[in-house]
Amino acid sequence: QRDALRDKAREPAHVLVMTATPIPRTVAMTIFGDLDVSTLKDMPLGRSPITTHVVSQSSKPDHLTRAWQRACEEVSNTNQVYVVAPRISADDESDLQRFGLTPDELILAKNLIDEEDSSSLKLAMSSVEELYPMLTGDVMKDLRVGKLHGRLPSEEKEAVMQAFVRHELDVLVTTTVIEVGVDVANATMMIIMNAERFGVSQLHQLRGRIGRGVSPGLCLFVSSASEDSPAMARLRAVAASTDGFELSRLDLQERSEGDVLGSAQSGARSHLRLLRVIRDEELIAQARLVAENLLSQDPTLAANPELAKAVEKLRQEERAAYLEKR
Template identity: 40%
Template sequence: MAQAREAIASGGRAPAAASLERKFERLGLREPADFVVHLPIRYEDETRIVDIGSVMPGQTVQVEGEVLFSEVQLRPRRQLVAALSDGTGRLYLRWLHFYPNQRRQVETGRVIRVRGEVRQGYSGLEIVHPRVSVAGGPLPDSLTPVYPTTDGLTQPALHRAIARALEQADLSESLPDSMCQAFGLPSFANAIRTLHAPPAGMSVHELLERGHPAWRRIKFDELLAQQLSLALARKRRRMQRAPALTASHAELVQRLRAGLPFTLTHAQERVIGEISADLARDYPMHRLLQGDVGSGKTVVAAFAAAQAIASGHQVAIMAPTEILAEQHFTKLQTWLEPLGVNVAWLTGSLTARQRREAIEAMAAGRVDLVIGTQALIQDKVHFPQLGLVILDEQHRFGVAQRLELSRKGEEAGGEVPQVPHQLNMSATPIPRTLAMTFFADLDVSMIDELPPGRSPVITKLVSDTRRDEVLALVHREVQGGRQAYWVCPLVEESEALQLQTAVDTHAALSEALPDMRVGLMHGRMPATEKQATMDAFRAGEIQLLVATTVIEVGVDVPNACLMIIEHAERFGLAQLHQLRGRVGRGGGQSVCVLMYQGPLSQVARERLRAMYETTDGFEIARRDLEQRGPGEFLGMRQSGQELLRYADLQADAGIVEQARQAAIELMERYPEHVQRHLARWARGRQDLLRS
């Protein structure tokens, strides 16, 4: 590549250049355009020298002065200490690790320039491990950028590469002049050059807080590229073919409605209608079905599946865990098999023979509906007539997994391959700003009504010092004929530790509550054992179920009205909300006890406060987005893809709205600008939007 060739021409330094190139690759820096938008994370002001007498603890400063003394001290540990004075004050310099050349740099009597962060030391103000240079040299005329880097890649190397890129790259405008004027945006070239080399005197605070007009332009461009990519994804989807599943009034659909042991809510009826209309079109549906925990999304999926099956096509439903997949299988089998629908089950826990028989039946077209986990995306799995793909808790799958399942349907086409319709379901509501930026190409359906008889769960915050009170509460509830969950703490460092915690907790509770039937369930149990445990819990044979987060989704036991979440401070907001949704499914009042161990961090305190203050899934999601960013919602944390490098969904909601307007205008009036803008900002990420 260019740098390697340059190294060869300059005397055989190709290995070093290749190594540097690999480090740039780790940061996604390949072409000059990549380096141009690799922007600083902070700046250092090396444009001025300050008086030592004016410095304060916490400041990062640059000073010049004479070394008054320099010595190696042995107590409390071996270290190099020097004192510097410029006549206005004294500043101590300290190195805990040092080399001979550093001792020579600070020999007594030398006049030096020093830069670093000031702190209060034992003898006075000091800088630990300062950067030292010869005094009197010229000062830069711009702030010094500090860039995101990787192991072994120095700031000087990045500075040189970015400086070259700014000379080589095309910095021409990707937006019409009228748009820049309408939104008050500086030109791209001016914004980029300002951020890479801010002039002396510019507010460092404004740059760091990303409130400067140059930063606003960059954030606008990034969000605009996002909106354009989504608009093009929607446009391409409309140009694809999908089977028109028109049997919305078929006998199968009517018999499903008549056979349900409950009445659908108005919200469910509305959503079923929206999905049915999508399925009848000859281009692929790409719809997101949102509904809070317990709102009845599975029955909506059943109607979509029935319409597809009545039209002569197969349906695949993929869930992130075996428990959730089993829950769907049980419900859908109960509703659809009596109507003549062949329902199959495919997970990793099946025996080799069971798995082979299921895969053969699917490939032969003898299965109408298959429900499973990631086992559905194995290479061996084929569908001759896949018309509808349903992803439950879609954000828990990686982007590649979601794409892989939808591509299974592409194998079925004739001359022009067809793409299956896709329904994504989520009990984690998507905050509005996230929906505007990352789900703008999806049609969204909302089940905003809970089934009759569901009452909000009461949430209590209890310190683990009050464990005896919690045990008494469990005893009272079980004595009253009800059941309870006891969720063990999440131990992120080790699945084995989490398992041991569950086993230990089960033993401790069995001893503390000897008159109670206590069960245990965790992710490493064999599937048959997990199934037997859940069946016993549903049947009331187990009164208290000790479990890990394996029960987070898919568990539905109406008589379980009490949940204890131990070490609740270790869980994320979305996970706490999902766990709380396992209770409150019967007619009685349910309680969720968040038992925590102090002292709490600020983030943990905010999470628990949010859970205590609201049961509204949208408010929970909004606060979760503030705390963790969009990766968890999108299922992109596993993919290694950056979502937004510079814009912030909460702080920049106004820019999001402007970018949406601009995207519509560019698509309608300036198609050549669309391609130019995406070439600079999207750079191959568009395929992620297919998922």
């Protein structure tokens, strides 16, 4: 199939980059004109729509109780549920980075949550080891509940996941190990605890684990962030859209574009000293048009020797950086 598509192209692409959840640098490269974009806007075959709601523990704490009840209702309808926690256990802060958030997302989360909340970050954080006994001893005591995280032996992780796939488990309490490569068509609901601790792309990626069958999906972002906080505004923005590109622009605004001329995928470190993608998007578009016109008239830059030198210098720097990594 790939060969058939390649044969149809008059000028085959040298590189094909595909992503279901664009990261800040990917979006920045499309804006800078470094990539031509083909967007697949239709939902993949066999997928169902996903509805997302924010459950605020600060303003409506009783809604969490209703969320657990709703999960039980899904199970009674022969469906399955994910409950996602940002870390494994209450006493291991390294779980945040190793098994929950990436370094960039951890920094972002700490910056966005309320100051009084961040002072009790460890205490406020849900974990798999806390949630599992709480749920199995109370609201889900009659359900088949499993737990999954990155610290389990590989054989045990595989056994738990396969049990969930075979519908031998109704509910899976898990960390973000399910973020990619998990396809359970019968899973229709996801409850993400402490959702304010996750980045935009990660929330979108997690949400994509449900609604993969004939039944629509329901995702709940449970958060203790205050109603007027940046974290809550971010969660509501993610809940309001399932458009990966729209969400990646939001992610881009918060995490910065990384190094468009290098390899860093997000963050403030960049070869660009003055230009910023969102702020200067119109200027970048104008520059792209000028560059396209110039190259159409002077493909080898023979009439623009100084520009040719600058391009060659950039290429040499890229080669040197590549060789250093080998």
